[in-house]
Amino acid sequence: MIADMNAEDIVGDYQEVSLQLYGSIKRKVLYTQIETPYPDGKLIVSTTNPDGIITHVNRSFVEMSGYREEELIGAPHSILRHPDMPSAAFKDLWDTVRRGEKWQGFVKNLRKDGGYYWVKATVIPNVRGGKVVGYTSVRRKPSRSKIEECCKLYPTLF
Amino acid sequence: MSFQFTVSPDFTPDHLSGWYIFNTWLQKQTGIAMHLEMYNDFQGQREAIQADNVDLIYANPFDAAMLVREKGFLPLVKAEGAADEALIVVNADNAINDVADLEPGTRVTYTEDPDVRLMGMIMLEPGDLDNDNIVPVLADNYVLVAKHLLKAEADVGIFLAEAYDDLSTMVKNQLKVLVRSQISVIHHALMIGPRLQDRREEIESLLVEMSNDDRGRGVLQSLGFSAWQKVDDEAMEFMIDLMDTLNT
Ligand SMILES: Cc1cc2nc3c(=O)[nH]c(=O)nc-3n(C[C@H](O)[C@H](O)[C@H](O)COP(=O)(O)O)c2cc1C
Numbered sequence: 001m002i003a004d005m006n007a008e009d010i011v012g013d014y015q016e017v018s019l020q021l022y023g024s025i026k027r028k029v030l031y032t033q034i035e036t037p038y039p040d041g042k043l044i045v046s047t048t049n050p051d052g053i054i055t056h057v058n059r060s061f062v063e064m065s066g067y068r069e070e071e072l073i074g075a076p077h078s079i080l081r082h083p084d085m086p087s088a089a090f091k092d093l094w095d096t097v098r099r100g101e102k103w104q105g106f107v108k109n110l111r112k113d114g115g116y117y118w119v120k121a122t123v124i125p126n127v128r129g130g131k132v133v134g135y136t137s138v139r140r141k142p143s144r145s146k147i148e149e150c151c152k153l154y155p156t157l158f
Numbered sequence: 159m160s161f162q163f164t165v166s167p168d169f170t171p172d173h174l175s176g177w178y179i180f181n182t183w184l185q186k187q188t189g190i191a192m193h194l195e196m197y198n199d200f201q202g203q204r205e206a207i208q209a210d211n212v213d214l215i216y217a218n219p220f221d222a223a224m225l226v227r228e229k230g231f232l233p234l235v236k237a238e239g240a241a242d243e244a245l246i247v248v249n250a251d252n253a254i255n256d257v258a259d260l261e262p263g264t265r266v267t268y269t270e271d272p273d274v275r276l277m278g279m280i281m282l283e284p285g286d287l288d289n290d291n292i293v294p295v296l297a298d299n300y301v302l303v304a305k306h307l308l309k310a311e312a313d314v315g316i317f318l319a320e321a322y323d324d325l326s327t328m329v330k331n332q333l334k335v336l337v338r339s340q341i342s343v344i345h346h347a348l349m350i351g352p353r354l355q356d357r358r359e360e361i362e363s364l365l366v367e368m369s370n371d372d373r374g375r376g377v378l379q380s381l382g383f384s385a386w387q388k389v390d391d392e393a394m395e396f397m398i399d400l401m402d403t404l405n406t
Contacts, residue, residue, distance in 0.1 A: 040257075041281060041339040045400065058343075104406055120283070122403040128395065138403040143286045144258060
């Protein structure tokens with residue numbers, strides 16, 4: 001399950017929108033225009049099961065998302081889904097990794113406090129004994145110019 | 159039958175005699191005849207691995223992937239608490255304080271150490287630098303990486319954090335660290351090849367116990383760390399997956 005966002009958790013002025021997750025479940029999302037810069041030298045790592053439910057996060061993931069680890073483990077990865085991200089990007093992500101290939105792209109993620117952060121993400125299938133047991137995503141710091149390109153491109157993909 | 163042991167070239171210079179002492183200790187403990195072969199460069203070592211000449215290897219994280227996936231190696235142990243981290247360093251006189259302000263055409267000096275280079279190039283990405291728009295300045299070791307920066311023959315240096323920390327204070331005072339990676343899960347590992355795998359458990363427990371007696375502790379000291387720590391298969395697979403995502 002994925003709960004609505006709470007006004008008490010939000011820092012700063014926010015807008016409200018209803019997102020359709022999994023193409024069906026609705027989630028009330030509250031978001032601000034406050035960016036948290038990607039920390040230098042760190043990698044944000046998470047692993048999901050084959051259905052996209054989070055099974056592992058590293059410390060940088062917890063710090064940047066604003067959630068506690070217990071809130072993340074067992075949640076669908078769309079807990080980070082930002083309303084400015086076009087769904088076409090995630091369709092491409094899932095189509096690519098389900099084919100067994102690597103996906104790479106720039107993602108704007110939503111924090112628990114309503115703020116956002118940009119990442120350059122790579123997602124790969126975790127193959128053990130010939131079987132896909134899950135997916136791992138590793139995010140690194142994107143360049144300003146790449147973020148600016150995405151800020152122009154993504155609104156055209158809705 | 160004699161087996162072959164080798165050590166990733168990035169780790170040999172400082173602890174060369176330590177690895178010979180370690181190999182003697184291991185042979186005595188296991189009764190396995192083991193020949194320690196040191197390669198001067200990554201190329202030579204790769205060829206030996208491809209020819210299936212290697213049975214035990216202290217491998218860098220980059221090679222670990224190939225050893226597991228293509229050559230059937232399994233992990234044994236890693237140096238306790240150790241992780242490979244990389245640094246982005248410039249001359250202290252350089253006006254630049256943020257990687258984001260670097261320009262295409264930047265001269266980047268690094269060694270052949272593949273995982274350090276990989277981590278370093280990732281830390282240069284926020285400046286839109288990549289393999290195609292930097293000018294590479296290859297160095298044989300990290301002291302020479304520092305020299306290239308001091309002599310202004312390169313603008314940016316990629317260091318193994320440990321190697322940078324070991325530089326003299328005088329040298330470090332003339333340099334400036336822009337970024338220090340905090341990845342913490344990438345590390346070298348001692349790995350065992352198919353021909354020795356029936357002895358894996360026995361060797362692994364010997365190594366894990368090594369710090370519990372005086373002689374063992376002394377041998378470890380000569381390698382530069384205090385204990386071996388077990389690496390299980392899944393932890394190694396995870397590190398390989400991680401390297402895989404970075405290597406794109
Ligand atoms: C390993 C992995 C990591 C992911 N990381 C993110 C992420 O950081 N942010 C995000 O919005 N979606 C991420 N996704 C995609 C989500 O699973 C989901 O598809 C997306 O948020 C869109 O939501 P929806 O599929 O529920 O519509 C990731 C998926 C996988 C498999």
